[in-house]
Amino acid sequence: MNMDLRHADVILRADSISRSFVDKQGVPHQVLHNVSINVRISEICCMLGPNGAGKTTFIKIASTLLCPDSGSLSICDIDAIKDPIGARKHVALLLGGDRGFYMRSSAIANLYFFAQLADVPLHEMDNRITAALDKVNLLDKANSNVETYSRGMIQRLHIARAIIEQAPLLLLDEPTIGLDPEHAMQIRGIIDDLRNEGKGILLTTHSMSEAEALSDSVNILSKGRVIARGTISKIAEDINLDGVCIFTLPVNEWKRDESKRLLLGMKQIQGVSESLRGNQYFIDIAWKDKEPDEMTIGRVLSSPSLRFVGRRPPTLEEVYLSIMEKR
Structure with missing residues (x-):
């Protein structure tokens, strides 16, 4: 990918983010320890690590669903801790999975509902939804109920839901999990296209080949700490x-x-x-x-x-x- 001046623009800046939870016995557990991650325009930043490393917790904090115990977070230069509603307008979250839609309603009805929740202007709604369905190759299935969709189609619908917000920052938490190779390849192609359109993307995945194919930079987490960061060649050198x-x-x-x-x-x-x-x-x-x-x-x-x-x-x-x- 060619570098340009836009590539230097940081749209997600997380500095020294920490977060703990208290279990049912009242014992606190530190999930994130001073995690710092930046995402730039036209960049895919991959976050890797074993289960329990803190990846999903960080994604939820970056999306303003959770508040950190300490640290700072800005999205498009908006303080996401002091002004989460303002910051949320610039970020779209994809958690994926088989849930998240009204299964007995059509795909297009679902997207109209979520477009309203995202405050998409009424005069832009039709065009945005049509364009999103077209990008994920679901336009011909727009009027089919989601319950008739395969898992791969539902994952693409999740991406369409994120696209209609037209947010500059996309947070994608394991978008290809459980998919067969063909559907996973389709999802990776869509993600690559979104990066080339100028989106900044934070991606978590357990697929090393996927991360290697897509990532501009990598952050490796272990037990809530970033233990390596940079390009693959830089980490190998380190x-x-x-x-x-x-x-x-x-x-x-x-x-x-x-x-x-x-x-x-x-x-x-x-x-x-x-x-x-x-x-x-x-x-x-x-x-x-x-x-x-x-x-x-x-x-x-x-x-x-x-x-x-x-x-x-x-x-x-x-x-x-x-x-x-x-x-």
Whole structure:
């Protein structure tokens, strides 16, 4: 994506956001610890982390549904803590899932209802709803009841609901969860289009390939703290993950658990994964400081047939797992 002056404009600025909850026994639990995240115009910022890391809590705070215990939050230069109603006009939230609509009403009736709640001007309502349904490829199903929709269609309808507000900031919480590959690809295409139209997007997902394909920047959360941020290449550089070497060896020379244990025992090796193709394993070895050579790896694995195939930059999944394995 080409950079321009607009890309420097921060539309979501969260500084040192903290939030705790009290459980049924009256015990407080800190969910977010001084989390700072910025989102810019024409940018997709991905927030990653395991379940319970605090991603959805942060999304709810960023949407003004929750108030933080401390920290500051601004949306389009509006103080979202002092003026949540004013800030809310500039943000659209997608939580997704099978609920959130009146299932026995048509898609278009649902969107008219939510357009009214969002204070969409009456004279713009028809055009906005038609345009939103067209963008998510549901215009031909506009008059069908939502209960007849597949899960993928409902997810697209959630996006249409967010689009009609024409907010510059979109908060998308796992928009492709539970979808088959075809529907997930459709959703990713729509999200990419919205970024190219100038929207700033904060996206949570458990799909590393999705985050890698869409993200301009990444924030990795663990136990309510941001433990890594930046582009994939920057994070890889920060953790000294220098690259990935690819080797092949015959099926009978790869002993899986034992072979991985031997490789991970080498100081410079940060991660190992394998994939079976025909009668050979392709072994991806993530490394830092010193690139492992064919002779050394062959000796460690006692594999006379090991062959070096090539090298590549680490993927987001390899970067993420390398960070998490050290937690």
